[in-house]
Every structure is written in C-alpha cells, then in structure tokens.
Amino acid sequence: MKKLLYIIILLALPFGKVFAVDYNASAFGCVSDGQTNNTRSIQAAIDMISAKGGGTLNFYVGRYLTGGLELKSNVTINLHEGAILVASPGFYDFIQKAGKRYFIYAEKQENIKIIGKGVILGQAALVAPNIQNQVNKGFVKESVDSLLPTLVGFSHCQQITLDGIMLRDASGDVLDLDHCSQVTLKNQLIKAHASPKGAGLRLAASTEVSLDSMYVDVAGKALVKDASSKISRINKSVTPNGKPIK
Amino acid sequence: MKRLLTLIMCLCCLQVLAKDYDVKDFGVEGNGTTLNTRSIQAAIDYVSTHGGGRLVFTPGNYVTGTIYMKSNVILHLERGASILGSLNPWDYDKDPYINWKSLIYAIKQENIGITGQGIINGRGFDNAMNTLNLVHRGLIEDELKYDRVREWNRPENIYFRECKNIKMIGITLKDPGSWNQTYDQCQNILVDSMTVDSKSYWNNDGIDIVDCKDVVIRNSHFDAADDAICFKSHDANAICENVLVENCTARSSASGLKFGTVSRGGFRNFVIRNLTVYDTYRSAITFAAVDGGLVENILVDGVRSINTGNVIFLRIGDRWSKGKRPVMRNITIKNVYAEVPMDKPDKGYNYEGPIEDLPRNISPASIIGLPNHLIENVTLENIEMVYPGAGNPYYAKRGLTPEELDGIPEMEAAYPEFSQFKELPAWGFYIRHAKNINFKNVTFRAMAPDYRPSIVADDLQGGSFTGMTFDEVKAGNKEQIFLHNSKNVEIQK
Numbered sequence: 209m210k211k212l213l214y215i216i217i218l219l220a221l222p223f224g225k226v227f228a229v230d231y232n233a234s235a236f237g238c239v240s241d242g243q244t245n246n247t248r249s250i251q252a253a254i255d256m257i258s259a260k261g262g263g264t265l266n267f268y269v270g271r272y273l274t275g276g277l278e279l280k281s282n283v284t285i286n287l288h289e290g291a292i293l294v295a296s297p298g299f300y301d302f303i304q305k306a307g308k309r310y311f312i313y314a315e316k317q318e319n320i321k322i323i324g325k326g327v328i329l330g331q332a333a334l335v336a337p338n339i340q341n342q343v344n345k346g347f348v349k350e351s352v353d354s355l356l357p358t359l360v361g362f363s364h365c366q367q368i369t370l371d372g373i374m375l376r377d378a379s380g381d382v383l384d385l386d387h388c389s390q391v392t393l394k395n396q397l398i399k400a401h402a403s404p405k406g407a408g409l410r411l412a413a414s415t416e417v418s419l420d421s422m423y424v425d426v427a428g429k430a431l432v433k434d435a436s437s438k439i440s441r442i443n444k445s446v447t448p449n450g451k452p453i454k
Numbered sequence: 455m456k457r458l459l460t461l462i463m464c465l466c467c468l469q470v471l472a473k474d475y476d477v478k479d480f481g482v483e484g485n486g487t488t489l490n491t492r493s494i495q496a497a498i499d500y501v502s503t504h505g506g507g508r509l510v511f512t513p514g515n516y517v518t519g520t521i522y523m524k525s526n527v528i529l530h531l532e533r534g535a536s537i538l539g540s541l542n543p544w545d546y547d548k549d550p551y552i553n554w555k556s557l558i559y560a561i562k563q564e565n566i567g568i569t570g571q572g573i574i575n576g577r578g579f580d581n582a583m584n585t586l587n588l589v590h591r592g593l594i595e596d597e598l599k600y601d602r603v604r605e606w607n608r609p610e611n612i613y614f615r616e617c618k619n620i621k622m623i624g625i626t627l628k629d630p631g632s633w634n635q636t637y638d639q640c641q642n643i644l645v646d647s648m649t650v651d652s653k654s655y656w657n658n659d660g661i662d663i664v665d666c667k668d669v670v671i672r673n674s675h676f677d678a679a680d681d682a683i684c685f686k687s688h689d690a691n692a693i694c695e696n697v698l699v700e701n702c703t704a705r706s707s708a709s710g711l712k713f714g715t716v717s718r719g720g721f722r723n724f725v726i727r728n729l730t731v732y733d734t735y736r737s738a739i740t741f742a743a744v745d746g747g748l749v750e751n752i753l754v755d756g757v758r759s760i761n762t763g764n765v766i767f768l769r770i771g772d773r774w775s776k777g778k779r780p781v782m783r784n785i786t787i788k789n790v791y792a793e794v795p796m797d798k799p800d801k802g803y804n805y806e807g808p809i810e811d812l813p814r815n816i817s818p819a820s821i822i823g824l825p826n827h828l829i830e831n832v833t834l835e836n837i838e839m840v841y842p843g844a845g846n847p848y849y850a851k852r853g854l855t856p857e858e859l860d861g862i863p864e865m866e867a868a869y870p871e872f873s874q875f876k877e878l879p880a881w882g883f884y885i886r887h888a889k890n891i892n893f894k895n896v897t898f899r900a901m902a903p904d905y906r907p908s909i910v911a912d913d914l915q916g917g918s919f920t921g922m923t924f925d926e927v928k929a930g931n932k933e934q935i936f937l938h939n940s941k942n943v944e945i946q947k
Contacts, residue, residue: 234601235590241579241655241804268601269808270656290808327809374812397813397849423813423849450848 229263233272240270245296247275257283262319267291267326276303276357279314279322287326287373295357297334299342302357307350309357310384318366322373330359330378332402356380356403358410362388371395381407382426385414385437394420401427408453411437419445424453473507474530475500477516484514489540491519501527506565511535511572519545523560523614531572531625539576539609539631543585543594546609554606555632556613566614567621576611578631579654585631605657608632614640622648629654634678638664639692645671653679653707653804660684660704665692665719671699679805682706682734687719687747690778694720700727705734707800707807710762712740713749715870718774720748720781728756735800735807737764738792741785742870744771746778752785759792761799763807764872765839766790766819770827770887772866780827788835796842811873815845815904818880823887824866828915835894841881843900843926850877851905859912859938862886880936881926882908891917898934900926907936914940922947 236253238246250265254277257263262282269290275298279285287293295301295311303313311330314320322328339355342348348355359378362368363386370393375382378400385391391414398408408424411417411433422445424430430453433439445453480497482490494509498521501507506526513534519542523529531537539557540546548555557576560566568574585603588594596603608631614620615638626649627634634652637643643666652658660676663669664686676682682704685694694713704710710731713721720743731738738759743749759765766787770780794816800806819839823829852858859879868874878884882898885891891914898908908924911917914937922945924934937943 232598232601234586234598239583240602242806243804266601270600271806290810292809325810325812374809425849446848448846448848 229257229260231257231263231265233265233267238267238272240268240272242271242273242294244273245275246272247277247296247301250274250277254278254280254283267293275301276310277312278303279312279317279320281317282319284321284323287322287324287328289325291324291326292329293327294329295331295335297331297338299338305363308361309355310361311357312360313362314365315363316365320362320365320367321369321371323369323371325372327374327376328359329376330357330400330402332377332379332400335379336402356406358382358384359400360384362386364388366390368392374399376400377402378406379403381410383408384410385417386412388414389416391417393418393422396422398422398424398426403427407432411439413437416440419443419453421445422453473505474510475507477509477511482516484512484516484535486515486517486538489517489519489545491521491540491545494518495521498522498524498527511537518557520547520556520609521558523558523563523566525563526565528566528621529568531568531570531574533571535570535572537572537574539578539581539611541577541580541584543581543588548606552613552615554613555609556611557609558612560614560617562616564618566617566619567623568625569621569623571624573626573628574611575628576609576630578608578629578658581631582608582655602656605632608655611635614638616640618642620644622646624648626650627652630658631655632657633659633662633680636662636664637666638688639666641667643669646673648674650674650676650678653677655679656805658805660706662686663694663697665689665694667695669697671702673701675703677705679707679803681708681712683711685713685721686716687721688716690718690746690776692719693722693748695722697724698727699725699729703730703732705732707735707803707805709736709740710734710738710759712742714740714742714744716745717743717747718745718778720750721752722748722750724752726752726754729754730758730760731762732760733799733803734762735798737767737872738762739765739787740767740769740870740872741782742769742771743780743782744769744773744870746775746780749782750784754787755789757787757790757792759790761793761795763794763799764817764819765792765794767870767872768821768829768832769870770823770829771868771870772824772827782823783830785831786833786835788833788837790837792839794839794841796844811871811876813850814873814877815850816842816881817872818878818882818884820872820878820884821886821888821891822884824864825887825913828887828889830889832888832890833892833894834896837895838897838899839882840899840901842902843881843904844902845881845904845906847905852877852879854879854907854910854936854938856938859910878910879906880908880910881906885909885911885914887913888917889915893919893922895921897923897925900929903928907932908934910936910938911940911943912938914943916942918944918946920944920946
C-alpha cells in the first residue's frame with residue numbers, strides 16, 4: 209500500500225513540476241515600451257506553455273502592446289503590478305470568431321487564469337476611428353456597433369479565474385462568458401465608458417459563476433445575463449453609486 | 455617690454471587652449487558604420503597631452519564604444535554631427551571605479567566639456583535588447599529584476615566622476631540605455647541650452663546630479679521616461695549643494711524635478727526658478743529624504759505644472775538610513791500654477807509610467823514626514839492648484855474618523871511616491887508629521903464634487919493657513935480644512 213503511494217507520488221512529481229513552470233515574457237522577445245507590437249511573441253509563448261503541459265507567463269511592469277490573443281488550457285497569465293496588455297487599435301488586429309470580435313479570447317479551453325495587479329487595456333478611443341474608417345471605405349459591411357470588440361471573451365471554457373487584474377477602456381462589452389462554467393471573478397476593477405450599451409459582464413448559458421469584491425463602472429449595465437445562466441455567489445460587488453451588483 | 459612679452463605669452467597660451475583639432479585627422483570615420491572607439495580615444499589622449507583644445511566632429515555619424523574624456527579637452531559636435539553608441543554590448547566598459555556602464559566617462563579630470571549643436575545618441579533601446587539577449591543566452595549574468603537587465607548593466611550616455619570645471623553647452627542627448635547623464639561628486643558644472651530626449655528604455659532619466667557642488671543648469675529641455683531633472687546623494691558623507699536651476703522645461707513619465715530617491719548625504723542651498731513641467735506622470739516636484747539625508751535651504755520660485763499627475767511631494771522616509779537622522783527643513787515654494795488631470799498625463803509617450811497603487815481617487819499634493827522625523831519650516835505662497843475632483847467613496851475611501859486617519863500606514867521603508875499611500879483623505883493637500891507649515895495666498899479648485907475636504911493635516915505642530923481660497927463645484931459650505939492631532943495651527947480665511 210505504502211509502495212503504491214510512493215509510486216503515485218513519483219508519477220505525479222513531474223506533472224507538479226510542469227504546472228509550476230514560470231516563464232518571463234522577455235524570453236519570448238516581448239518588449240514593454242508600449243510601441244512594439246508583441247502579438248506573435250505572446251501568442252507563441254501561450255501556445256508553447258500550453259503544449260508543454262501548462263505554466264505561468266509573467267509580465268512585469270510595462271506596456272505590452274499586442275493584437276488579439278487566444279488563451280490556451282493550463283496557462284496562467286500573471287500581470288504583475290504595473291504590467292499592462294495594451295490593445296493594438298488596428299482594425300484587423302483583433303480576434304474574429306463567429307461574427308464577433310475580441311481582444312483576449314479563449315474557446316473550448318480549461319483551467320485558465322489571469323491574475324495580478326496589472327491591467328488589460330482596450331484603448332477604445334483609438335479603436336473606434338479605425339472601425340469607422342473601414343466602414344466608411346466600404347471594406348466592411350457591418351454596422352460600427354457590431355464591430356466594437358469585446359475586451360475579454362470566453363466561449364465553451366471551464367475553470368476560469370480572473371483575480372485582481374483591472375479591465376479598462378473596453379470598446380464594447382468588457383467580459384463575455386458564453387457556455388462557460390466554474391468561473392471565479394474577484395478583486396477586480398472594471399472601468400469602461402466608451403460604448404453606451406457596453407456591459408460589464410455578459411453571461412450566456414454560463415453557470416457556476418462567482419463574483420467577489422468587484423467594482424464595475426461601465427456606461428451600460430454592470431451585469432447582463434440570460435435565463436440559462438446561473439451566478440452561484442455574489443459578494444461585496446458594487447457599481448460607482450455604491451449599489452450592489454445583481 | 456616685459457609686460458608686452460607677458461601679454462603675448464598669455465595670448466599664445468589662450469590660443470593653445472582654444473586649438474581645434476578635426477577628429478577625422480585621427481582616422482575617425484563619420485560614415486555611421488565604422489567603429490571608432492580606439493581612434494576617438496587616441497585623439498582625446500593626444501589633445502589632452504598636447505596642451506588641450508577642442509576635438510571637432512564635423513557633420514557625420516560617428517559610431518563608438520566606451521571612450522574616456524581627459525583634462526582640457528572639449529568635444530565639439532557641429533550641427534549635423536552625431537556620436538552613435540555601438541550596438542554591440544561588448545563595446546562598452548563597466549568601469550571598475552564606477553561600477554556602472556557608460557558610453558562616455560570622465561574620471562578625476564578637469565576643464566572638460568561637450569559643446570555644439572550636435573547629438574549624442576546612445577541607441578539605448580537596441581543596446582538594452584542586445585544585452586537582454588546575451589543574458590538569456592547565459593553570456594552576461596543579470597538577475598533580470600522586473601524582466602529587464604539591471605540599470606548598471608546598460609550604458610548611460612555620460613558618466614563623469616570627481617571632475618572639476620565641466621561645460622555641457624548646446625548639445626542634444628538622446629536615447630541612453632540606462633540613466634542619461636550622471637555627474638557624481640563633481641564641482642563647478644554648467645549645463646546650458648541642452649536638449650534631452652531620453653525615453654528609449656527603462657530608467658532613462660534626463661540628468662542626474664549626484665553629490666555635486668556649484669552647479670548651474672539653465673535654458674535646457676528635458677524629456678525623459680524616468681525622472682527628468684534629478685539630484686541624488688549616493689554618499690552619506692557627501693552632499694549636493696549650491697545649485698541653480700533656471701529657465702528649464704521638463705516632461706517625464708516619473709517626476710519633473712526630484713531630490714532622491716537615493717538620498718544618503720543630502721541637498722542644501724538650491725534655487726529653482728522658472729520651471730515648467732508638463733505631461734508628467736508623477737510629481738512636478740519631489741523632495742525625498744528617505745536614506746538619512748538632509749534637505750535644507752531650498753527656494754522654488756516660479757513653477758508651471760500643466761497636465762501633471764501631482765504637484766508637490768515632500769517626504770521623509772527611513773529606508774537605508776543606517777541610523778542617520780533624516781532632516782527636511784527651510785523650504786519655500788512660491789508662485790506656482792498647477793493643473794492636475796483626470797486622465798493619464800503621459801499617455802502615448804514611450805515607456806509610460808505604470809498604473810499602480812489602485813484603487814485611489816486623484817491623489818493630493820503632500821508633505822509627509824515620520825512620527826520622529828518631522829518636516830519643518832515649509833512656506834507655500836502664491837499658489838493655485840486646479841484638480842479634477844470627482845473622488846468617489848465607493849471606488850476608494852479614506853474618511854476623517856480618527857481610526858481611518860491613524861490607519862494610514864507610515865510606510866517608512868517604502869519607495870517614496872506620491873501614490874504610495876493609495877487613497878488619502880484630502881483632494882488638495884495632505885500634511886502629516888510636520889512642524890511650522892505656512893500657506894499664504896493659496897487657491898485650490900476642484901472641477902467636480904469630491905467626497906473629501908481640500909486639506910487634511912495630521913500631526914501638524916504649528917503653522918498657518920492665510921488667504922486661502924477653495925473653489926469646489928457644488929461644495930456649498932463644506933469645511934475644506936480638517937485638522938487631526940494638530941496644535942498651534944492658525945486658520946484665516
């Protein structure tokens with residue numbers, strides 16, 4: 209019996225190790241000057257870490273300009289205090305999925321975390337003119353409103369944790385959850401005023417969602433959810449006028 | 455006859471001193487590719503050992519690694535001449551006496567300078583990236599704190615140490631790999647009509663004056679990612695003193711004019727006149743005595759602080775004091791107009807200041823000592839500060855109850871920044887652990903209602919508020935000055 213336990217521990221050790229691996233963004237050539245577009249470097253880092261079994265990608269203080277990114281299973285993004293993922297405002301720089309556009313996106317993934325005191329910044333004021341420009345020139349047919357990218361979107365994902373990071377300056381909705389479950393949102397400041405209808409959190413068919421110590425300051429509704437979505441717990445979460453989020 | 459001979463000899467001497475040498479005569483190429491380190495060094499050595507003079511760089515791009523200035527040599531960069539830092543990290547020395555990398559050193563030299571309308575461009579971004587790459591390949595050892603190469607392993611443009619009689623006139627300093635220009639334990643420095651464009655990488659200061667005496671900085675412009683005009687004191691037994699800063703403009707993603715952060719010896723006898731600070735992320739003026747240093751006899755007269763995140767931050771801390779007593783006293787700040795924005799003031803510049811210490815509403819100007827080390831004798835006169843207001847208690851709150859005010863941490867060992875205390879209980883000015891602070895003719899405006907009063911003083915031992923104006927939108931009869939644990943404070947409306 210004891211032997212079996214040892215074997216199990218020995219077998220588990222390498223996995224434990226793999227999950228604890230830390231990677232620094234600079235090792236992938238990421239530059240924190242706010243000017244260099246880091247899309248391919250960051251995506252390569254996420255893909256590689258996920259393929260190797262998971263780990264943490266660390267961003268330290270600085271502005272990391274990037275186009276849309278797809279998060280992958282078992283990858284933790286740690287935005288340390290002062291680290292900012294800044295959305296590149298180019299019209300074609302966002303992730304496009306099923307007619308919707310996103311800055312940070314994940315689909316059919318699990319065990320994803322974005323943690324730290326850092327920021328995900330949408331740069332709405334720079335994004336909108338680029339959309340208008342492409343619409344005016346006739347290269348895209350949709351309405352400007354439908355082209356406003358959501359800041360962070362998860363679709364068909366499980367075990368998502370967003371802890372501490374600030375979500376700011378979204379062009380459209382701030383955080384979209386579609387067919388997701390086991391979602392933990394806590395200690396977050398959400399600020400976005402660019403889109404009059406932009407929701408703070410938009411839930412569709414998502415369950416086991418918990419909110420703890422959230423401050424949601426948006427032009428639209430703080431929380432929009434359909435009938436099939438279920439919030440398991442809301443604690444100490446308010447809007448700017450002090451009203452609890454419901 | 456004897457007199458005439460003397461005169462002629464004098465004239466000859468002057469001529470020798472002023473003699474010009476064309477750097478190209480020493481085989482130096484201005485083609486933007488040739489690495490000229492050794493030929494430029496040979497030229498400097500030759501001129502220095504042959505009575506001194508100017509080494510003239512005619513228009514061209516002169517690539518070089520580390521060079522050392524020598525006594526009685528002026529590098530004169532004509533308009534169109536650029537000295538470019540090599541892109542190879544191995545081309546730079548980390549001088550063992552300085553223990554910090556630099557493109558141009560001067561150590562224990564006299565009568566030196568860099569003049570003319572030319573440019574020194576450290577190409578610091580590429581240098582930093584190339585160095586980082588060598589660290590990742592294991593060829594250079596560096597801890598990579600904050601995921602970047604430590605500042606002493608990236609080259610500054612200029613590091614002068616223990617030099618006398620320095621003239622830096624007219625030149626433009628661009629894009630260092632670390633701080634830009636350091637003058638350390640030097641005497642008699644003139645910086646005039648200099649342009650600094652220093653935002654290529656982390657730690658890019660504008661100018662650093664460390665433990666120097668008799669310094670004039672005038673008619674110059676500093677645009678820097680880190681502190682713009684910065685005085686430091688590295689040595690507990692040395693001091694920065696007798697300094698004039700006048701007619702300068704500063705832009706920074708940190709502070710505009712700063713004493714510290716390293717502040718072991720101190721800062722004494724300063725006059726700062728006619729300073730404009732704009733688009734600056736942290737404070738227009740920061741005086742920090744956090745390492746046991748002295749800050750004494752400082753006059754600041756004439757400041758415009760436009761689109762700058764904080765106006766004044768005076769701070770005593772106890773970080774690396776090693777038992778030495780920090781002192782800050784006899785400071786006058788007058789004739790100041792300041793506008794603090796709601797938005798990020800340094801938006802769009804390279805290496806913007808980090809978003810940190812949140813949640814907090816707009817932070818007030820502040821004078822913050824420690825319980826056993828009060829900041830003493832500060833006069834603030836003829837000042838107008840315009841704030842956005844709009845402090846929202848649901849976002850961040852620090853009320854006026856004794857528990858809340860006493861609950862503000864002292865943070866004596868923390869890195870000093872205006873935002874370090876997160877939410878403070880005033881929207882205009884916060885004073886703590888201070889003695890004899892006098893406000894005369896000071897106006898505070900808030901463009902939107904704020905839940906806080908304009909001024910909170912905690913542990914203020916003597917002082918006065920006279921000729922105060924408070925203009926906060928929709929404030930009604932709100933009490934704008936709140937005193938806590940304070941005594942002998944006179945308030946005259």
